[in-house]
Amino acid sequence: MIRLLAFLLFLPSLVFAQSANEIAARSSAAHYYAGGDGRSNLTMKISGNRSREMVILRKNLGQANGNQNMYVHFSRPADVNNTAFLVWKKPKSKDDRWIYLPALDAVRRIAASDERTSFVGSHFFYEDMSGRSPFEDKHALIETTNDLFVLESTPKSKRGVEFAKYRTYIHKGTFLPTKVDYYDRGGQIYRTYEALKVSTVQGVPTVVKARMSDKTMGGSTTISLARVRYGLGLPKNVFTERSLRAAPTEHLR
């Protein structure tokens, strides 16, 4: 009887210890892979009175946290109007990335492999836009409250990361991250992601407003999503060179 009680007492901690990775995977899936495919208008307000406007199309190629295609069409500011960006995300190998420069009709392949650099001059990195694979870090569940799981994650490889660890506060109901704090090697928080507003679109909880603050860069960027739609049945051939040269307007509306 005592043994059974002891087993039952320890059972929750066993369950929790295994599922830090599960929680991380579910959170990544909820944030970056919801709905199979989707579109959204995204506006970035970057401190220093700068802004970017774009439309993003996404399509999962298989399971959540797997390969994914992303197409971004920029409209503002004026000098990036019709610039487009294409990513074939492959968590298990290297992404393929292209940029289209309309003034030159040039489809350029992007050599940059560093994903933790500023996306179009904002405080969000490429990796923040496309999603950091949950398999790249070791996760530990360090705290649970009524509403949140708190995960602490450390990178499996120090290459290409500037943080020592990060803590994610994941909402239990939606599995969306509400806050992510990045810690430097001195143990100080130097960068923070905050979800400011979540809406449920077609039954899918979606972060529609978020902010990334970065002390090393100075300032912050706030992103707002509008006209979010899921389950569009986007064909795979939308994510090809064709869409770079001629924007797929029927999907961008």
Next chain:
Amino acid sequence: MAPSSVAPPLPAAPYEVSEDSVDAPDPSNGFAKVSGFTELRWNTRLNSDPFQKRETISEFRAHLEVEGATIPFRFAADLLFDDIDEDSEGEGVFDVREASLLLRPADNIDVRLGRQILTWGTGDLMFINDVFPKDYVSFFAGRSDNYLKAPADAARVGIFTDLVNVDFVLMSAQSVDRSIDGERLSFTEPSNGLARGRNNVFESDAPSGVEYALRAYRTFGSYEVAGYAYYGHWKSPGGVNAATGRGVYPELSVYGASVRGPLAGGIASAEFGIYDSREDHNGTNPLINNGEKRILLGFEREIASETTLGIQYYLARMDNHAAYVASAPAGSVIQDENRDLVSVRLTKFALRQTLTASAIAFYSPTQKDSYLRMDVSYRPTDSLTLNANLGHFIGDAHTPFGQFETGSNFGIGVRYSF
């Protein structure tokens, strides 16, 4: 077993969760979207040239782009107030860069009709299978890289299938390069060694008719593979009319292929092309370009945060060089059989990408001439761009870059975008 609280104060309420769908009015403009810029640009020569003005660029440009929403047209034009161009005498020149319509006759066919910029191929400022018009005057005189491509009057048909994609272009033979003719940059006419400058500009006559260009391409995994064919004319004057001394554009066919994809942590590319100068197969006509074979190898990689290094190797080998030398008239500049180039480009972003600096150096191991191009742009606001640029030619007078030594220039520009 309860973990001690290690976290800083948790967010009070996670966030605002609402049940409504996110619907905002469609931000796309009703009929058309208008954008553009105004720019002031000024480039001055580093060395003096008795046959030229001190400036290579001295202009105010207004660029306007109109893009239709419901009707898929695109229109772009520049209004130019140019202090250098004698013809316009400060009145302003209207340059239509784009005037096209995009049609979709079937789900997998795009057709763009009208004036447009066309580009394909794998090089960085180097072209083998892209035989579409270039603007060498703007490029070397100091205008922004965007002006390297000149518009073509064409119909571009794109057919997209899972097996292969095909681009088919019909282009007007009148759409030729804006090539250096002596107006801003002095040069040496190869066929007779004559110095050309502002006082004796080299005139040429573009052919009439239609030219054809084809590209068949697809990706295999991460690798982009393409085959090309072109049937038209040389796009820069490739010969001289014996009677008039005016430039002509002889017939040209180009066949080639390219591949581009990831390698060693960066992107590698290889492209080759066979240039068949159809009017002079034997190379015995001294007034018409010989054919040649061209190859271009490239590799680009990020070497530090926001810093990219690109290197290229280019070789153009003339066909029938012996016949060319034997038939070359007295006084002409004899070209080497091989024209090779190595280029190195370094690009750096800083200050959250508001500062862009890029430098590319071309050097020829055979002719020993070189061209250095540097560009620094700073955007203090989203609308304003400040630019400083340099173009420097080094080499013997009869080398392709060296002949432009007096054209070496440094410039600044201010652009306001709206």
